[in-house]
Amino acid sequence: MVRVENAGTRLGPAPAIEARRLVKWYGSQPALRGIDLVVAPGEVLALFGPNGAGKTTLLRILAGRARPTSGAVQIAGHSLDRDSDGVRRAIGVLGHGHQLYEALTARENLLFSAAMLGLDQPREHVSEVLARVGLEAASEARVRTFSSGMKRRLALAKVMLREPKVILLDEPYASLDLQATKLLEEFILAKKSGGAATILATHNLTMGFGVADRLAILRQGRLVFEGRREETSVEAFRSLFALYGELGAVE
Amino acid sequence: MIFVGHVMAIARKDLLAEWRNRESFTAMFYFAFLVLFLFNFALGADQALIRGASSGLLWLAFTFTSVLGLGRSVQGELENDCLEGLLLYPTQREAIYLGKLLGNFSVILVVELVILPLFAILYNMDLWSQIPKLLLIAVPGTLGFAAAGTLLSSMTAGLRAREAMLPFLLFPLTIPLILSAVKGTEVVLRGEPFELAMPWVKLIAAFDVVFLVTSLLTFEYLVEE
Numbered sequence: 184m185v186r187v188e189n190a191g192t193r194l195g196p197a198p199a200i201e202a203r204r205l206v207k208w209y210g211s212q213p214a215l216r217g218i219d220l221v222v223a224p225g226e227v228l229a230l231f232g233p234n235g236a237g238k239t240t241l242l243r244i245l246a247g248r249a250r251p252t253s254g255a256v257q258i259a260g261h262s263l264d265r266d267s268d269g270v271r272r273a274i275g276v277l278g279h280g281h282q283l284y285e286a287l288t289a290r291e292n293l294l295f296s297a298a299m300l301g302l303d304q305p306r307e308h309v310s311e312v313l314a315r316v317g318l319e320a321a322s323e324a325r326v327r328t329f330s331s332g333m334k335r336r337l338a339l340a341k342v343m344l345r346e347p348k349v350i351l352l353d354e355p356y357a358s359l360d361l362q363a364t365k366l367l368e369e370f371i372l373a374k375k376s377g378g379a380a381t382i383l384a385t386h387n388l389t390m391g392f393g394v395a396d397r398l399a400i401l402r403q404g405r406l407v408f409e410g411r412r413e414e415t416s417v418e419a420f421r422s423l424f425a426l427y428g429e430l431g432a433v434e
Numbered sequence: 435m436i437f438v439g440h441v442m443a444i445a446r447k448d449l450l451a452e453w454r455n456r457e458s459f460t461a462m463f464y465f466a467f468l469v470l471f472l473f474n475f476a477l478g479a480d481q482a483l484i485r486g487a488s489s490g491l492l493w494l495a496f497t498f499t500s501v502l503g504l505g506r507s508v509q510g511e512l513e514n515d516c517l518e519g520l521l522l523y524p525t526q527r528e529a530i531y532l533g534k535l536l537g538n539f540s541v542i543l544v545v546e547l548v549i550l551p552l553f554a555i556l557y558n559m560d561l562w563s564q565i566p567k568l569l570l571i572a573v574p575g576t577l578g579f580a581a582a583g584t585l586l587s588s589m590t591a592g593l594r595a596r597e598a599m600l601p602f603l604l605f606p607l608t609i610p611l612i613l614s615a616v617k618g619t620e621v622v623l624r625g626e627p628f629e630l631a632m633p634w635v636k637l638i639a640a641f642d643v644v645f646l647v648t649s650l651l652t653f654e655y656l657v658e659e
Contacts, residue, residue: 248518249659272524280515282522286451298443299523301436325454341519 197260199224199349199380200245205254207240207404214240215251216404222380222397224348227371229391229412230384231424232401238384239279241401242351245382246276259348275347277355281338285327289318289337292326296341312340316366331358339367350374350381356390368394388424392417402427440525444533445540451510452541458506462499462545467552469495474556484557489619491557493612495549496572497579500542501601504583507538508591517591517657527654531584535649539580546572559623567622571631574638575615581645582608589656611641 200222207215215237222228232238243249245256247263247270255262261269283292290309297305313319316336326334335358342350355367371381371394385391391398392412398420400408407427415423452458473491477483511517511534520530550568554561561568586603590596605612618634 246522248521268524268526271522274522276522278515278518280518282515282519284447284451284510284516285513286454286510287447291447291450295443295447296523299440299520299525301439 196224198222198257199226199259200382201257202241202245203255205241205244205256206252207237207244207249208252213404215244218254218401218404218406220399220406222349222382224378224380225375226397227375227381227383227395228397228399229395230382230399230401231386231388231391232384233427235403236401237404238401239353240404242276242278242353242382242384245349246274246351247271273348274351275342275345275349276351276353277338277342278351278353279357281334282341283326283334283337286325288323288325289313289329289340290322292337293340293344296344300345302344308344312343315343316340317362332360332363335359336363336366339363339370343370347374348379350379352381352383352385354385355383356385356387364390388417388421392420400424400427437526437529440523440529441533441536444520444530445536448507448510448534448537449540452537458503458541459545461506462503462542463548465502466495466499466545466549469498470549470553470556481558484559485623488553488557488559488623489616492549492553492619493575493616495553496542496546496576497605497608497612499545499549500576500579500583501604503541503545504538504580504587504604505597505600507534507541507584508587508596512591521657527657528650530657531588531649531653534588535580535584538584539577542576542580543573546576561623564622564625567628567631568619570628571615571618571622571635571638574635574642575611575618578611578638578642578645579604579608581642581649582611585645585649585653585656588653591657608641608645611638611645614638614641 198221200220202218202220205215205218218241230238240249244251245258247267255264258270259273261273263270287295290313293309293312294305297308302308313322316339318333318336318340321329321333326337329337350371356364359367371383375381383391383395395412397409397411398415399406408423470491477487511520550561550565553559583604587600590599590603593599614634614637618631618638621631621634622628
């Protein structure tokens with residue numbers, strides 16, 4: 184069942200995400216040690232790994248927010264080196280920080296996003312996503328007064344404003360209640376059916392398993408496992424993940 | 435058009451946040467008031483001494499308060515990873531720089547407009563007739579200072595000692611600009627013909643161009659990893 188593979192020859196549609204021999208060093212500390220990764224349009228890859236495995240670094244590189252020491256990245260056909268603006272246009276990112284301005288209201292935050300994304304009819308779009316994330320009633324309240332769960336919902340609403348071809352989610356379930364978790368899953372699945380590729384970095388095996396087509400484990404900057412979800416069960420994968428966690432601790 | 439839209443959106447967002455909090459404005463105004471008030475005591479009633487030192491005092495208040503405002507502006511972007519979010523929008527980095535600059539410049543200018551009457555009252559100066567001439571020096575002087583300050587505050591944003599580093603880098607870089615502004619203001623405050631201040635205004639304008647062009651060319655490299 185365990186399969187460690189590099190992205191090899193591909194058939195079918197051009198990949199939404201393609202990373203080749205990605206290496207990242209922070210000073211003398213290696214963060215990524217040669218990642219090859221291909222995610223097809225409409226595919227959801229759940230990326231697991233212990234703390235410090237390199238998940239956030241990988242997502243930051245794919246989003247164009249960190250420069251790899253070596254290697255190449257293509258996002259929705261845009262090269263990160265040559266067309267970073269095209270990459271930014273194609274992605275939607277939900278990261279660790281919620282990236283919200285606390286002095287502004289929920290609506291003002293989203294209107295700012297809509298202006299930066301150049302959306303037509305921004306007010307209609309904003310009202311629609313506010314309703315989708317269940318924050319319509321709190322739309323005129325300043326974000327400073329929000330609970331962390333509400334901020335997370337609003338951050339998700341910001342991603343919903345975009346029409347991303349690639350979605351990068353870094354621990355998206357943190358601070359989300361059950362209803363918001365369901366909302367996030369619905370969003371991922373809706374985007375998947377619309378052809379968007381998603382990488383979901385999480386520690387939550389059950390949640391990741393629920394939406395993923397493929398599973399991968401990153402440990403010490405290396406992709407040590409990659410396989411399709413139907414090839415394993417949550418329990419078997421949990422054991423596998425624990426094993427890699429142990430190995431990581433020993434090393 | 436999209437570029438201008440992004441610039442305006444960023445500036446509007448910054449000004450709205452400042453209007454809501456009034457954190458920068460309050461801190462800047464209080465600091466300026468303190469500087470002018472303390473020097474008012476130190477210089478006493480000697481009008482000749484006051485006239486000699488007034489332009490330097492005014493720009494001391496302007497520049498020190500500006501550094502406070504610039505530091506707070508970048509602090510706002512660091513909270514909750516907002517700067518990261520800003521850089522993830524599909525927009526040119528120059529638009530982000532100009533938007534931040536426009537926001538910073540507007541806040542600093544408003545503080546200066548409040549400081550000017552305060553300065554006139556504390557130092558018993560009849561500035562009202564000189565205000566248009568003073569603005570011809572203060573506006574480009576502030577623009578140049580804000581241009582360099584916006585760039586450097588973004589550059590030092592990731593540093594632990596950013597609050598110390600910003601003035602440490604900004605003041606040496608802008609000394610020629612500040613000196614030109616002080617000399618030009620001195621001409622106006624003495625009531626001399628404005629033509630005598632024109633060489634200083636031209637020098638300030640030249641520094642504005644240098645700071646703006648350099649900042650636009652380098653901002654991307656300073657905010658990207």
